Amino acid sequence: MRQNNDVRIGASAAWPICLGYIPIGFAFGVLARKAGLTPLQIGMMSVFVFAGSSQFIAVSMLADGASAIAIILTTFMVNLRHLLMSSALAVFFKGEDRKRLSLFAYGVTDESFAVNLARLRDGDWNLNRSLVVNQMANAAWIASTVIGGFGGQFIPEKAFGIDYALIAMFICLLVFQLRGRKYVITAIIAGILAVIFSLLIPGNSYIILASVIAATLGLIFKKYLT
């Protein structure tokens, strides 16, 4: 009964992520198909990797004839930012079963991280519900990428502003995080640095770089200026 409850509550938190993944998944499926992958291969990549931006990059590198080593190294760089997210989540999962934590780790994405963290911080959340969020998002991603591979070109682009779903979700999740002056200052520094770094550095390492510097400056601000 309690398990069922966790599934229901987890699912009610996961749907904005699923909605946001659909257009991106379709787009990925279409591009991967154009790069020569079959729907089966597309689905397998989504199962094995489950990381949107690096999958897009991998497909474009495949189309350019890049080597497997180059693609794997790029994937590593692109997804290294999850090291920070899993560290922030680990604080809430002290003493939890390591097998279940390993399964949970598989589903840590930018989106599931942000949704789960907001709930964990509220205190009414647990590993079960977090797992439901991750796995529902995972299922939506796998399904939408495969469907995109079969015929995503028939779905009109920009229908109902669905391209904006993830941005809107991030806006609201950022609002949840702004619970005091130190968070607002950290977020402003991170935003400014991310814009500057994204213009200067190719790829998406600007996310991790801006976040680490901003959190450090935010901590210094808190320790020495208040």
Next chain:
Amino acid sequence: MKDYLILIAGMGFVTFLPRWFPLFFLSKREIPKLLIEWLDLIPAAILSALLIPALVVGGEPKIMAFKPELLASIPTFLFALKTKSLGGTVIVGMALYWLIGKGLLPFFGL
């Protein structure tokens, strides 16, 4: 197909590793207080670092630009601040972005 399997297995491994390492090892030990305070600031930093460039940076090569994403983000942000509703914010944000794309907002004097 064999080469492809090796490729996605490698991609999967290097993606899983940074997601798994802190959860597996940090969840079992005392985390220093300073690190907890630092990690406490990380979500606000990451969300902002993910979001802000998506609003004001575009093109290839990348340049700063005025984008409809930015225009839609201001009322979306205010809605999120007022309601604290994730689902509601997603729906309102999508609707605003869609209306801006349709060029309908000037009709409402916005």
